[in-house]
Amino acid sequence: MDKSRQRARVVLIMGIVGIMGVLLTIASDFILIGRPSSSKAFFKLGTESMAGLSQWRITIGAFVGIAIIPFQIAGLISIYYGIKPAGKAKALAIVLTNAHTLMMAVAFHTSYAFIASGWNLYYEIGVGDKVAEKMIMRFAYYWKLIIIVMSVELVLSSAYYVILILSGKTLYPKWMAFFNPICILIYIYPLLIIAPKPIGGFIAPAFLNLTTLIFFILSTGTIYKKLIRV
Template sequence: MNNLKLTGILGLIGAVMVGIGEFLLHYSANGYSGANYPFFVSIADNRLIIGHFLVVFFVPFYIAGYWHFYLAIKQGSYSLALGILNLGVFAFVIGGMWISSRGMLGFIAKSVAAGEASSTILDKYSLLMETLVQVLRIIVLAISVLFVTAILKGKTLYPRWMAWFNPVLVLAVVFLTFFALPSVGNYIAPTAMNITHIVVFTASLIAFKNIQPTI
């Protein structure tokens, strides 16, 4: 198996496993509204613990996934490919910091709901950690702009249709599904960024299914 496909598969494995972990950490049948993260109260402790370790150990696989994008794009534009790689690594280091805090957040939210801790600590959490996920989304937007630009310029290994599978567009579809079709959206929104990358990595591997790059 060549490096292009291997790194794509590793990225897909990372997105799937982090997605499972984040689903365990976040999914609540009761919705997500309300102050002080009340949805965590209904999430069992073992879900928080298992979800935490899944996301921590599989987030690094995303770096392999972004190396996959770099390999696919570099012959068309080395500078754009390097930009995507660097932004991807930066994004998922930040994303890893955020997602690795969610298990502890769940236990803190439960303590606040039980009157064992002050809600002030959750305000501090929001300032320090929720800011990171907003930064992550901005970086993913920048990655998507570079991704589409490189593909439409031509000479990458990607067919042009792959431009439709840029991360920010897929992420927008995931959130649109949450509002337009809640019966499905309620299951995918809690792990939206991972669902997005499952789609993007899968589309990328399909794009190379019938070709054998030598890299």
């Protein structure tokens, strides 16, 4: 009883740290690439939406995110305790995979500073400059490689998470299988894509972190309640 309550407190405290980390990362997204436009305009422009950003936004937005993202790892503690009844190794497999995804997110966030600076240079030199254009293409190539690694890890960990929950051997109720990160992303994306100007241009850049925020809140709340009642 006491041990379960101690774990519940750990889940709650670490969960709050993780959730605060996500909220601050979302704030860094607003600073770095948010602008008063529609979501469609943001997704259509892609990385070019960062062209014209002031240097203070690039610097503060990038490095606040870099400093804060590692704190999101604390939010994974609820997943560990939630999956652990199905096997410690299985819980660690999911947590470590997600932790690595968050580490890759630091590199992903860092790349925004280089890409934004590249687009600014491109327009300062003059549209059509081949050297600046090639540099941006190289930056975008590395950026896409990071996205691929993160996407593969997210899909694999979400699939395993669903399989374990549906087995009935975890602390999660089975409905949580339908609120894994990939499913949450699918649920909120249609809402994000229709978000109008000016709010859409601020929400769209943070869609991955919004997914993490929703998942952390649901996971932390669910596992805390389970442990506190044992």
